Amino acid sequence: MSLLGLTAVEAGKKIKASEVSVEEAVKEALTAIEKKEEKVNSFVTVDREGALKRAKEVQKGIEEGRYQGPLAGVPVAIKDNMCTEGLLTTCSSKILGNFIPTFSSEAVRNLERAGAVILGKTNMDEFAMGSTTETSFFGATKNPWNTEHVPGGSSGGSCAAVAAEECFYALGSDTGGSIRQPSSFCGVTGLKPTYGTVSRYGLIAYGSSLDQIGPVAKDVTDCAVILETIASHDKKDSTSVKREDYDFTSALKDDVKGLKIGIPRDYFGEGLDGDVKEAVLNAAKELEKKGAVLEEFDLSLVEYAIPAYYVIACAEASSNLARFDGVKYGYRTGEYDGLHSMYKKSRSEGFGAEVKRRIMLGSFVLSSGYYDAYYLKALRTKALIKQAFDKAFETYDVILGPAAPTTAPKLGESLSDPIKMYLGDIYTISVNLAGLPGISVPCGLDKKGLPIGVQLIGNCFEEKKIIRAAYAYEQTREFLHCTLAD
Numbered sequence: 001m002s003l004l005g006l007t008a009v010e011a012g013k014k015i016k017a018s019e020v021s022v023e024e025a026v027k028e029a030l031t032a033i034e035k036k037e038e039k040v041n042s043f044v045t046v047d048r049e050g051a052l053k054r055a056k057e058v059q060k061g062i063e064e065g066r067y068q069g070p071l072a073g074v075p076v077a078i079k080d081n082m083c084t085e086g087l088l089t090t091c092s093s094k095i096l097g098n099f100i101p102t103f104s105s106e107a108v109r110n111l112e113r114a115g116a117v118i119l120g121k122t123n124m125d126e127f128a129m130g131s132t133t134e135t136s137f138f139g140a141t142k143n144p145w146n147t148e149h150v151p152g153g154s155s156g157g158s159c160a161a162v163a164a165e166e167c168f169y170a171l172g173s174d175t176g177g178s179i180r181q182p183s184s185f186c187g188v189t190g191l192k193p194t195y196g197t198v199s200r201y202g203l204i205a206y207g208s209s210l211d212q213i214g215p216v217a218k219d220v221t222d223c224a225v226i227l228e229t230i231a232s233h234d235k236k237d238s239t240s241v242k243r244e245d246y247d248f249t250s251a252l253k254d255d256v257k258g259l260k261i262g263i264p265r266d267y268f269g270e271g272l273d274g275d276v277k278e279a280v281l282n283a284a285k286e287l288e289k290k291g292a293v294l295e296e297f298d299l300s301l302v303e304y305a306i307p308a309y310y311v312i313a314c315a316e317a318s319s320n321l322a323r324f325d326g327v328k329y330g331y332r333t334g335e336y337d338g339l340h341s342m343y344k345k346s347r348s349e350g351f352g353a354e355v356k357r358r359i360m361l362g363s364f365v366l367s368s369g370y371y372d373a374y375y376l377k378a379l380r381t382k383a384l385i386k387q388a389f390d391k392a393f394e395t396y397d398v399i400l401g402p403a404a405p406t407t408a409p410k411l412g413e414s415l416s417d418p419i420k421m422y423l424g425d426i427y428t429i430s431v432n433l434a435g436l437p438g439i440s441v442p443c444g445l446d447k448k449g450l451p452i453g454v455q456l457i458g459n460c461f462e463e464k465k466i467i468r469a470a471y472a473y474e475q476t477r478e479f480l481h482c483t484l485a486d
Helices: 008-016 022-040 048-063 106-113 156-163 180-186 220-230 274-289 302-323 339-350 353-365 371-395 418-423 429-433 463-474
Strands: 043-046 075-079 117-122 169-174 189-192 212-217 260-264 293-297 398-402 438-445 451-458
Touching: 008 022, 008 220, 022 043, 022 048, 022 075, 022 117, 043 156, 048 117, 075 156, 106 117, 106 169, 106 220, 117 156, 156 169, 156 180, 156 212, 169 189, 169 220, 180 189, 180 438, 180 451, 189 220, 189 463, 212 220, 220 438, 220 463, 260 274, 260 371, 274 293, 274 398, 274 438, 274 451, 274 463, 293 371, 302 353, 302 371, 302 418, 302 429, 353 371, 371 398, 371 429, 398 463, 438 463, 451 463
Parallel strands: 075 117, 075 169, 260 293, 260 398
Antiparallel strands: 043 117, 169 212, 189 212, 189 438, 398 451, 438 451
């Protein structure tokens, strides 16, 4: 097995034991990126020079005892909507094609404090708007399992990079399933924490009340360790929550005896692919064999989640993206006649079609006469969805379901029908509306050999329960290995 076949924690142990130097680990990752990028297109920016320089600093820090954590020296990839000081941060958009931040996001800084080495920035749907990583200005990312298929989105670059073994782990962000859905499509593990657990400072906003940074890795252990590293209370982020307990690794126990798992009937009806249904229910049976108590129930309000989400997310996006005007930073049109002409032309040329669609939709639902009819109604629906989950968690410890209704569609299929693409988020969106934690764990392959993910959802601040259930399930299956990783 190559070094990149190891998990992040395993690689960290080898580095700590001086079996491998930080520089060797970084060089191996950079070689893998060079070899595979033409096929996958996971990265927007690869910082070869910066990574090798940082490798020497971290090696020295490990030897001097400054970096002692489990991720010290382990190379990581960062989704391109998190600011990285001195390193191009584009959100995969033309409008930020020349933006180099003067500061780093808090999640990135937490990784750097732990001795991580950043390889570069991963491709994504433009401004995180999309479910396939095809709306990127820098071209679509391909699924390493089958390069004719999408990797999912919007964190498709991060998930594809981990699956293709171009890096040991990556950071993604999740607004409506953007970590869990591509993790499912790429056969990796992705965790969306409770809203407010990881600081959003330095994360370029899409939907401020929904966005949350989280880890993408090979297994549940890595995700727990990474979350423990990046989670913190941050005074710079008004939505950051001060938690009493950040010890997520203590939940890594192969023990689910008595754990009550609810299976929503609403998640297994029309539109769910047969292979996905079978694999997800088989995962539930494995947990039952280990002593978990399974029970079906009606979650309700599922059909209202997508319209409520897209009204709220687009409204927030139209406000958040107003700052990209060609004045302070980013792309500015070459020819214009006055200030308003510059605004219009810079935005028209700088934003892609999907971003424009969502800005227009958001502006419409916030406009006079439609605010009450759409935006306020969506906020009330969001509150009802949260109440439905609260009621469910009075009975169940964990909710189990699919991460996506199908496996990865072919490239080009989703963009021709945006509504169909939006409906693909049906199982993940409610989690963001309610601010809950969720994890996607690989649970098999469909008839075409594409990965399937099972999603485990917990109550607010109860990541430990989903980590425990995910870890216990993980012990029952073989590791899914992507052929492109060879």
